[in-house]
Amino acid sequence: MYLILGGGLAGVTAARTLRSLEAVGEIVVLEAETSPYYLRPGLIEVLAGRRTLAEITPFPRVWFEHRRITYRSGATAVALRPERHEVELASGETLAYDRVLLACGAEAARLELPGADLEGVFTLRSAADVERIRTRAGEVSGSAVVGGGWLGIEVARALRDHGLSVALLERGPWILCRQLDQGGAAILAGVLASQGIEVQVGVAPAAIRGKREAEEVVLADGNRIAAGLVVVAAGIRSRVGLAQAAGLTTKQGVVVDDHLATSAPDVFAAGDVAEWAGRVYGIVAAAREQGEAAARNMLAPGSVRYPGTTPSNKLKVAGLDLVCVGDTQPQGGPRRELRHADPAGGRYVKFVLGTEGELHGAILLGTPELTDPVEELARAGVPAEDDLHRLLSSVA
Numbered sequence: 001m002y003l004i005l006g007g008g009l010a011g012v013t014a015a016r017t018l019r020s021l022e023a024v025g026e027i028v029v030l031e032a033e034t035s036p037y038y039l040r041p042g043l044i045e046v047l048a049g050r051r052t053l054a055e056i057t058p059f060p061r062v063w064f065e066h067r068r069i070t071y072r073s074g075a076t077a078v079a080l081r082p083e084r085h086e087v088e089l090a091s092g093e094t095l096a097y098d099r100v101l102l103a104c105g106a107e108a109a110r111l112e113l114p115g116a117d118l119e120g121v122f123t124l125r126s127a128a129d130v131e132r133i134r135t136r137a138g139e140v141s142g143s144a145v146v147g148g149g150w151l152g153i154e155v156a157r158a159l160r161d162h163g164l165s166v167a168l169l170e171r172g173p174w175i176l177c178r179q180l181d182q183g184g185a186a187i188l189a190g191v192l193a194s195q196g197i198e199v200q201v202g203v204a205p206a207a208i209r210g211k212r213e214a215e216e217v218v219l220a221d222g223n224r225i226a227a228g229l230v231v232v233a234a235g236i237r238s239r240v241g242l243a244q245a246a247g248l249t250t251k252q253g254v255v256v257d258d259h260l261a262t263s264a265p266d267v268f269a270a271g272d273v274a275e276w277a278g279r280v281y282g283i284v285a286a287a288r289e290q291g292e293a294a295a296r297n298m299l300a301p302g303s304v305r306y307p308g309t310t311p312s313n314k315l316k317v318a319g320l321d322l323v324c325v326g327d328t329q330p331q332g333g334p335r336r337e338l339r340h341a342d343p344a345g346g347r348y349v350k351f352v353l354g355t356e357g358e359l360h361g362a363i364l365l366g367t368p369e370l371t372d373p374v375e376e377l378a379r380a381g382v383p384a385e386d387d388l389h390r391l392l393s394s395v396a
């Protein structure tokens with residue numbers, strides 16, 4: 001029997017791949033959540049009230065039945081015993097497997113500070129979290145979002161859609177620091193301000209105060225923000241507990257080799273729970289690609305090598321297109337930059353040039369029309385300064 005622990009994207013992809021290649025074997029997916037399988041990125045839309053959970057549920061039960069995949073919702077694995085090839089469920093039931101896939105994903109990182117466990121303080125990872133946040137949003141008027149990455153920004157916008165005041169708090173010097181430079185982030189912060197979101201950078205929450213429920217966030221500099229609802233969007237932690245207790249090698253995630261095999265025989269891992277080449281990706285594309293490669297290796301060990309996932313360089317943030325090409329924030333070396341900043345129009349373009357005027361990197365915010373020509377110039381690697389000036393004046 002092929003047993004899959006976790007019925008998210010990695011687990012379901014593995015189950016479908018297994019079934020497409022193996023007609024007869026038994027495939028069982030154990031999923032802790034009680035809701036049917038849904039597309040996790042769609043939760044932002046559900047939070048904003050633009051879609052329902054049903055609308056982000058791609059496969060009805062019958063889809064699994066037709067493929068003879070047993071998808072058990074509300075079934076939590078509590079122990080993995082590789083030496084006995086068995087898994088124990090919270091109900092006390094044990095299941096024997098031939099090969100097992102750990103696809104139990106990650107949970108949202110929590111804040112370690114006074115008041116972090118008050119009512120009204122949430123993270124966003126599951127459909128149940130969305131329900132809790134939506135309920136609270138109907139009861140309060142002020143909110144704060146901790147973490148100015150992509151998820152934090154989108155949560156802030158969703159809370160604005162509920163009519164709440166929103167402060168977006170980022171510890172670093174600017175928001176979306178993995179994708180944007182300071183100039184681009186300032187333009188994005190302006191766009192968010194025009195949408196009613198107050199962005200504060202270089203600030204760290206020191207405590208959340210309230211009697212039983214959150215009432216305000218106290219920052220390290222003593223400033224206070226009235227917030228009956230606080231959402232923490234500060235990264236993820238792979239769920240390594242099961243694997244750790246079973247004696248598997250874990251670091252940030254469950255360590256896997258190029259075949260998605262863990263350190264224990266017949267135990268594989270994929271998706272947000274897995275660490276490959278020192279990296280937990282935490283993105284859809286990696287969960288899908290790893291889920292598929294793991295399934296192939298579960299069927300025929302060592303048959304498929306996972307080459308790594310290239311994260312997409314395109315993002316939709318605050319309703320704007322953001323494209324990052326190549327090296328956008330070079331450290332050292334003789335580099336020149338060309339820029340165009342249009343705060344009112346929410347547009348920002350930066351080109352990073354090499355010594356010959358060749359394009360090394362680009363940030364394009366709010367200018368999707370430049371994506372194709374810029375990607376082409378970056379690929380070509382030839383002197384391109386005149387072309388780049390022309391592109392800049394086309395958006396100026």
Ligand SMILES: Cc1cc2nc3c(=O)[nH]c(=O)nc-3n(C[C@H](O)[C@H](O)[C@H](O)COP(=O)(O)OP(=O)(O)OC[C@H]3O[C@@H](n4cnc5c(N)ncnc54)[C@H](O)[C@@H]3O)c2cc1C
Pocket residue numbers: 005006007008009010011030031032033040041042043044075076077078103104105106124125126151239242270271272273282283284285287
């Ligand atoms: C709100 C939100 C928006 C996102 N948007 C994007 C986006 O736009 N683009 C992008 O690339 N990525 C996005 N991500 C990240 C993306 O959703 C994840 O990378 C992806 O879902 C990982 O898939 P997974 O199957 O590894 O883990 P998960 O989706 O977390 O699934 C793991 C499943 O395992 C279950 N489980 C855990 N422990 C057990 C157990 N012991 N027994 C049984 N079941 C268990 C969990 O309940 C869960 O359903 C977003 C994430 C969130 C939360």
